[in-house]
Amino acid sequence: MIDGLLWDIRSAWRHTIRRRGFSVTAMLLLALGIGATVTIFTLINAVFLQPPPAVADPDRLVSIYTSDFSGPRFGTSSYPDYVDFAAADSRLAGIAAYSPRPFTLSTGRESFRTFGEMVTANYFTLLGVAPAIGRGLDTDAPASPRVVLGYALWRDRFAAAPDVLGRAVRLSGRTYTVVGVAPEGFAGSLHGVRSEVWLPIETAAYLTPGADDLTNRGDRNLFLTGRLADGATASEARARLETVAGALHATYPGQWTDRTGAARAVTVLPEREARIAPQIKGPVSAFLAVLFGVSALVLVVCCANVANLLLSRAVARRREIATRIALGGGRGRVIRQLLLEGAMLAVGGGTIGLLLASWAAGALTRLRPPLPIPVSLDLRLDVRVVAFALAATAVTTLAGALAPALRATRFERGSALRLDAGGLPGGGRGLRNGLVVAQMAVSLVVLSAAGLFLSSLRHATRIDPGFESSHVALLPVGLGVQGYDESKGRRFYADLEARVRALPEVESAALGEIVPLGLTGQRRGISVEGYEPAPGEDMEFGTSAVGAGYFHVLRIPVLRGRALDDRDRADAPPVAVINEAFARRFWPGADPIGRRFSTGKGGAREVVGVVRDAKYRSLGEAPQPYFYQPFLQAYEPDMVLHVRTRGAPGAVLPALSRTMRALDPDLPAEPVTLTGHLGLSVLPQRLGAAVLGAFGAISIALTTLGLFGVVSYAVSQRSTEIGIRLAVGASGGQIIGLVVRNGMVLALTGCAIGAVGAVVASRLLGSFLIGVRPSDPLTLCAAVALLFGAALLASWVPARRAAALDPMLVLRSE
Numbered sequence: 001m002i003d004g005l006l007w008d009i010r011s012a013w014r015h016t017i018r019r020r021g022f023s024v025t026a027m028l029l030l031a032l033g034i035g036a037t038v039t040i041f042t043l044i045n046a047v048f049l050q051p052p053p054a055v056a057d058p059d060r061l062v063s064i065y066t067s068d069f070s071g072p073r074f075g076t077s078s079y080p081d082y083v084d085f086a087a088a089d090s091r092l093a094g095i096a097a098y099s100p101r102p103f104t105l106s107t108g109r110e111s112f113r114t115f116g117e118m119v120t121a122n123y124f125t126l127l128g129v130a131p132a133i134g135r136g137l138d139t140d141a142p143a144s145p146r147v148v149l150g151y152a153l154w155r156d157r158f159a160a161a162p163d164v165l166g167r168a169v170r171l172s173g174r175t176y177t178v179v180g181v182a183p184e185g186f187a188g189s190l191h192g193v194r195s196e197v198w199l200p201i202e203t204a205a206y207l208t209p210g211a212d213d214l215t216n217r218g219d220r221n222l223f224l225t226g227r228l229a230d231g232a233t234a235s236e237a238r239a240r241l242e243t244v245a246g247a248l249h250a251t252y253p254g255q256w257t258d259r260t261g262a263a264r265a266v267t268v269l270p271e272r273e274a275r276i277a278p279q280i281k282g283p284v285s286a287f288l289a290v291l292f293g294v295s296a297l298v299l300v301v302c303c304a305n306v307a308n309l310l311l312s313r314a315v316a317r318r319r320e321i322a323t324r325i326a327l328g329g330g331r332g333r334v335i336r337q338l339l340l341e342g343a344m345l346a347v348g349g350g351t352i353g354l355l356l357a358s359w360a361a362g363a364l365t366r367l368r369p370p371l372p373i374p375v376s377l378d379l380r381l382d383v384r385v386v387a388f389a390l391a392a393t394a395v396t397t398l399a400g401a402l403a404p405a406l407r408a409t410r411f412e413r414g415s416a417l418r419l420d421a422g423g424l425p426g427g428g429r430g431l432r433n434g435l436v437v438a439q440m441a442v443s444l445v446v447l448s449a450a451g452l453f454l455s456s457l458r459h460a461t462r463i464d465p466g467f468e469s470s471h472v473a474l475l476p477v478g479l480g481v482q483g484y485d486e487s488k489g490r491r492f493y494a495d496l497e498a499r500v501r502a503l504p505e506v507e508s509a510a511l512g513e514i515v516p517l518g519l520t521g522q523r524r525g526i527s528v529e530g531y532e533p534a535p536g537e538d539m540e541f542g543t544s545a546v547g548a549g550y551f552h553v554l555r556i557p558v559l560r561g562r563a564l565d566d567r568d569r570a571d572a573p574p575v576a577v578i579n580e581a582f583a584r585r586f587w588p589g590a591d592p593i594g595r596r597f598s599t600g601k602g603g604a605r606e607v608v609g610v611v612r613d614a615k616y617r618s619l620g621e622a623p624q625p626y627f628y629q630p631f632l633q634a635y636e637p638d639m640v641l642h643v644r645t646r647g648a649p650g651a652v653l654p655a656l657s658r659t660m661r662a663l664d665p666d667l668p669a670e671p672v673t674l675t676g677h678l679g680l681s682v683l684p685q686r687l688g689a690a691v692l693g694a695f696g697a698i699s700i701a702l703t704t705l706g707l708f709g710v711v712s713y714a715v716s717q718r719s720t721e722i723g724i725r726l727a728v729g730a731s732g733g734q735i736i737g738l739v740v741r742n743g744m745v746l747a748l749t750g751c752a753i754g755a756v757g758a759v760v761a762s763r764l765l766g767s768f769l770i771g772v773r774p775s776d777p778l779t780l781c782a783a784v785a786l787l788f789g790a791a792l793l794a795s796w797v798p799a800r801r802a803a804a805l806d807p808m809l810v811l812r813s814e
Contacts, residue, residue, distance in 0.1 A: 030349025033302030035356030053185035056128025106170035116197035134180030173483035194376030342401020350393035440750020448758035459771030466614025480637035511547035561609035568630035732803035743795025
């Protein structure tokens with residue numbers, strides 16, 4: 001039996017080598033499908049499946065969340081809460097806290113912005129992370145200013161110098177001593193985000209004088225991670241921590257009660273369930289599922305094409321196969337050899353596909369999306385990716401080779417050698433046609449999905465965000481991480497505005513705390529004079545501190561009252577400007593000017609103006625209540641200077657950088673255009689349109705080739721019939737119509753099936769679409785028209801060749 005198998009393998013290899021053109025074509029088809037699917041799986045593996053590198057026994061790690069005031073379960077905690085949780089008997093061997101944030105780092109030779117975490121002293125010990133050199137943060141006094149550098153930062157910025165230990169560096173304006181370097185690969189506790197420095201959280205007051213991070217129970221900015229004790233489970237830890245939470249609610253009701261009046265909830269999740277922030281896990285999972293599903297459909301189209309190729313080759317080898325069966329070679333033995341030949345093609349295609357996936361993963365790694373945080377995903381081809389590629393190769397072997405092998409060996413023993421030139425009984429026409437119909441159906445689903453994303457992207461770019469983004473540059477300024485106090489910060493911003501406004505390229509400039517349609521935002525609870533909230537009503541609304549001239553810079557129309565200006569100083573009565581949705585919410589049909597509401601900070605504010613509604617968090621959002629406070633009355637250390645330029649905004653960016661560095665060379669100067677910033681708001685639609693558009697192009701090209709092959713084969717099988725028709729007076733147009741009609745019947749059948757699949761699949765895309773309904777008939781009709789056009793071309797070419805046949809030559813050959 002072993003000898004027979006080895007003989008079949010050698011025979012399959014000889015057949016593969018002998019027909020190089022056929023083999024290369026089939027391998028490339030499979031490589032496209034396998035490469036696309038493995039690329040998307042590599043992304044899924046990096047996001048969901050990879051455990052944190054350099055961490056000991058990650059299966060015992062858990063993430064601990066405290067619910068937000070507004071109700072969402074997965075919120076952060078305060079430092080006093082962390083202390084109480086860590087001291088409790090919680091079935092945890094320990095709890096550590098960390099707070100991700102940006103920093104500026106000065107090495108003495110250069111200053112740049114970096115991202116890191118302020119952590120508790122036991123952070124590295126609890127995670128089981130052993131530094132590459134030096135030590136962690138738990139061997140010194142907690143409040144001593146020391147820092148652990150990331151491996152890549154040490155390698156790239158410090159030339160991997162071993163004497164970096166003990167060196168002083170400036171972090172956000174304060175001096176820290178390097179005590180260690182994290183191991184290679186370790187990038188912190190936020191999966192997908194690259195942290196490069198770790199500082200003791202106990203130095204918060206040293207970093208930002210006057211900070212009350214360690215004492216304010218209402219300052220919830222810490223993520224908590226714990227390690228389960230031996231034999232403990234996450235559910236047991238949650239039950240113990242819920243008891244602690246109940247006690248905290250009783251003792252500190254102001255900080256431990258949500259807007260419904262209930263106690264804040266505690267949630268404990270295993271590390272593998274918290275790799276992606278639970279708040280965004282659903283949308284991220286759905287988006288990747290869509291990409292993976294479409295890539296799998298492309299693989300189906302590739303397999304169908306290869307199956308048609310293998311069936312064609314089986315027909316060409318009909319006498320060989322028939323002879324082997326007639327001489328007593330078992331059908332199973334012949335099927336085995338044909339499957340081995342298919343496996344040879346699949347292995348070759350899988351290998352090329354894996355190389356394509358590796359190249360695509362490298363290209364994805366080099367992408368720099370417009371995000372304010374450094375994204376870091378390990379897209380290397382690890383064991384899981386290779387195993388998936390092997391599984392995909394096995395599936396394509398069965399899907400592409402099994403049906404042709406079964407069809408090619410379906411002979412009656414007595415008739416096996418009586419085959420005429422027509423080939424196998426029926427010529428495999430039914431199987432061929434079925435494969436083309438399947439390709440048509442799948443291609444319509446892929447094209448429809450790509451069309452929805454393209455339509456969504458087109459609509460998103462045409463949505464009026466409520467402000468003018470052209471000719472606006474943005475200069476982010478982070479004084480909070482640079483250690484500026486309020487007095488010094490106010491002077492800095494006044495100087496910066498004056499210098500920027502004096503630039504010849506600048507028309508106007510104004511400060512704004514929040515840039516619309518970004519990842520950052522701020523909500524603040526309010527109470528409105530004369531308004532009694534319903535039980536559980538959410539009274540937190542979006543807000544931003546803005547400077548004089550802000551609405552003029554962004555061209556946001558003031559509909560009533562006035563804009564904020566220089567008269568709204570710190571010693572003036574507190575005021576605010578609201579948007580239309582805010583006015584409709586609290587004073588429908590009434591004039592809101594002169595009305596008052598309180599933010600719990602700075603007393604009641606009088607409404608002095610109403611501005612047009614804008615888009616704040618997403619382009620697809622409904623109008624949301626929003627209010628603006630004067631920067632001089634609501635100082636914030638981190639602001640963004642909005643600059644309206646006379647010409648192209650990109651031309652003023654170097655001047656903005658020079659102006660910033662002239663005021664403080666330790667502050668990173670990274671100006672961008674507002675148009676470039678807004679690219680973040682359509683990133684999912686842009687990425688989906690690009691990927692699905694590429695998959696759609698591949699799918700329609702392969703489907704067109706598949707239909708062309710089937711129609712061409714049908715013409716060759718019916719050459720005698722066509723010759724007779726021409727001989728008895730049929731015109732070329734009639735022959736073309738006959739052939740094209742047969743091809744279009746297949747296309748129509750496939751589109752009918754695919755339309756149902758496209759409608760079902762579109763329901764999964766609804767949350768990613770802006771301005772487009774999932775069941776948009778125009779998109780579906782456009783996809784059908786495109787597919788029909790391709791089918792018409794694929795049928796017309798062989799039809800023209802059939803109409804040009806010489807009937808005398810055809811009949812003479814018969």
